[in-house]
Amino acid sequence: MHEYPITKRIIEISQEHANKYNAKEVKQINLVVGDYSGYVASSIELYFGIIAEGTLCENAKLNIKRIKPMLKCNECDMLFERKPFSFECPSCGGQGSPTKIGHEFYIESIEI
Amino acid sequence: MSENKEIEVMQSVYDKNDEVASKINLSLTKRGIYAVNVMGSPGAGKTSTLIQIIKRLESITPYVIEGDIESDFDTKTLLSLGVRTIQINTGGACHLDSPLIGKAVDDLNLEKGILFIENIGNLVCPAEFMIGEHAKMLISTVTEGSDKPYKYPLAFEKADIIILNKCDLLPYVDFDESFFMKGVRALNKTAPVIKVSCKTGEGFDEVMLWISEKAKS
Numbered sequence: 001m002h003e004y005p006i007t008k009r010i011i012e013i014s015q016e017h018a019n020k021y022n023a024k025e026v027k028q029i030n031l032v033v034g035d036y037s038g039y040v041a042s043s044i045e046l047y048f049g050i051i052a053e054g055t056l057c058e059n060a061k062l063n064i065k066r067i068k069p070m071l072k073c074n075e076c077d078m079l080f081e082r083k084p085f086s087f088e089c090p091s092c093g094g095q096g097s098p099t100k101i102g103h104e105f106y107i108e109s110i111e112i
Numbered sequence: 113m114s115e116n117k118e119i120e121v122m123q124s125v126y127d128k129n130d131e132v133a134s135k136i137n138l139s140l141t142k143r144g145i146y147a148v149n150v151m152g153s154p155g156a157g158k159t160s161t162l163i164q165i166i167k168r169l170e171s172i173t174p175y176v177i178e179g180d181i182e183s184d185f186d187t188k189t190l191l192s193l194g195v196r197t198i199q200i201n202t203g204g205a206c207h208l209d210s211p212l213i214g215k216a217v218d219d220l221n222l223e224k225g226i227l228f229i230e231n232i233g234n235l236v237c238p239a240e241f242m243i244g245e246h247a248k249m250l251i252s253t254v255t256e257g258s259d260k261p262y263k264y265p266l267a268f269e270k271a272d273i274i275i276l277n278k279c280d281l282l283p284y285v286d287f288d289e290s291f292f293m294k295g296v297r298a299l300n301k302t303a304p305v306i307k308v309s310c311k312t313g314e315g316f317d318e319v320m321l322w323i324s325e326k327a328k329s
Contacts, residue, residue, distance in 0.1 A: 002206055002237055009125050017121050027116050031125075036266060038240040071298075085262045087298035095298040098269050106124045111116035 003043035004051075010044070011057045014110045018056050023112035026060040030111075034067040034104040041066055060110075069102025129241055132210035136217055136244025144224035145175070146327045149243055151267060152251030154233030157277045159186040160310035161251050162228050166195055168320050172327050173225030177216045179208045179232050186230065196220060207237035213244055226327050235264040247272040247326060250303075254278050254287040261295030269299040273306070273322055280309035 010031065018026045033041055041064045052058050070079045071087060075094030079101070087096045124130070140147050152158045159178075166174045176197040178187045187199040198216050200208065208231050217227075229245060231238035239248070250271035252260055255278050261268040268274065274296060296305060304322060308315030 005209075006125055009128060013121065013123050013125065013127075017119055021117070021119060038237060038266065085259065087262075087295065095294070097301070098265065098299055105126060107121040109118050109120050109122075111118050 003039055004047050006039060007044050007047040008051050010048070010062075010107060011052055011055055013107055014060070015056050017110055018112050021112055023056065026057045026110050026112055028061045028063060028111035029057065030063045030065065030108040032065045032067060032104045032106055032108050034069060034102040036069045036102040037105040039105060065108070067102055067104050070099050071096030072099050126241075129210050132214055133242035133244045136210055136214050137246065140217065140222070140227065140244060141246075143222055145222050145227050146225075146247075147227040147229060147245045148326075149238070149245035149248045150228055150230045150251065151235070151238045151248060151271070152231075152233065152253075153235045153256060156233070156251040156253050156256070157310045158230050158233065158251050159189060161275060161277060161308070162190070162230065163193065164308070164310050164313060164316050165228075165319060165323060166190075166193070168316060169226070169323075172324070173223075175220055175222050175225055175227045177208075177213065177220070177227065177229045179212075179230055181205070181232060202232060205232070206234050207232055207241050208243050209241050210243050217244070226323070235260070235267045239264075239267040239270045250274045252276055254282055254285050257286075258288040258292035259295075261292065261299055265299050268296055271300060271303045273319075274300075274303050275319060276305060276307045277310055279307045279315065280311050 014026050014029050033039055045062060048062050068081055071082050072079050073089035073094045073096050076092045078089055078091050080090055080096060089096055150158050162176060174195055176190050176195055177200060178197055179200045181202055181204055184199045187197045190197040198220050200212055200216055229243060248271050250267055252274060306315055306318045
C-alpha cells in the first residue's frame with residue numbers, strides 16, 4: 001500500500017524535470033526498481049494511472065526496469081543471486097553478503 | 113508525431129523522505145538526543161523491550177514515539193510509567209516516515225536523552241525508510257522461528273543491534289539458533305545479537321551496555 005505516496009513522488013519529480021524544458025507532456029518515464037527496494041512494480045503501475053490523471057504525466061508510459069538483488073561471496077568475491085533460505089555461493093559454498101545491487105529506486109530519465 | 117526527447121533524471125524517489133530524515137537527525141543530535149528506530153513484527157515485544165530498557169536507564173532521560181496503525185494501548189502503558197510518550201496513528205500505513213516523525217519530535221520538546229521510536233509492527237517496510245534515527249534496533253523472537261533472516265533480509269541487514277526476545281521459551285520451541293545466526297551473519301557482520309527475555313529480564317544488562325555506550329557518544 002505504500003506505493004501510493006511513492007508513485008505520487010515519481011510523478012512530481014517527472015513534472016519538475018519536464019517543466020524545466022517547458023514540455024507539454026511527459027511521454028515516458030524510465031524507472032529503475034530493485035527487487036529489494038520493497039516496492040512492487042505492479043502496484044506502482046496500478047496507482048500511476050490514477051494519480052497521473054490531469055498531470056503532465058497523464059499519458060506517459062511507465063517503463064520499469066527491475067533489478068535482481070545480488071550477493072557477493074565473502075570467499076571468492078563472486079556476485080550471485082540468492083536461492084531461497086540460503087546465502088550460499090553457488091560456486092564455492094561460501095556465504096554471500098548483501099550488496100547495493102537490488103536496492104535501487106530511482107528515475108533514470110524521462111522522455112518528453 | 114515528433115520524436116521523444118530523453119532527459120536524464122537520475123534522482124532517487126526516496127529523496128524527500130531522506131532529506132527530512134537527515135534534518136531530523138541533525139536537529140536531534142544538536143539537542144543531545146540519541147534516536148533509536150525500534151523495529152519488529154507484531155507481538156515481538158517491542159514495547160516490553162522498551163519498558164525493560166527504560167527501567168534500567170538511571171541517569172538518561174527516555175522519550176518514546178509510539179507508532180501504531182490504530183490504538184494507544186502502548187502509549188498508555190508507557191505514560192503510566194512516567195515516560196514522555198507521544199502516539200502516532202498511521203491509520204493504515206505500514207511504516208513510519210520522516211515527515212510524521214518531524215512533527216512528533218517538535219511536539220515532544222526533547223532535550224538531552226534517548227528517543228525510542230517504536231515503528232509499526234512489520235518486518236518489511238520499516239526497514240526501508242529512514243526516520244532520523246541514529247540506530248536501528250531489531251527485535252526478533254525465538255517464537256517467530258529461525259528462518260526470519262532468510263525471509264526478511266533487509267530488516268536484519270540494516271539493524272545496528274538485534275535483540276532476540278522470548279528466550280525463556282527456548283525449551284518449548286523449535287528454534288535453530290545456529291541457522292538463525294548463520295543468516296544474520298551473512299547479512300550483517302557487526303550488529304550485536306543479544307538474547308533476552310522480557311518476561312524474566314534476562315539479558316538486559318548486556319543491552320544496557322550497548323545503550324549507555326551509544327547514548328554517551
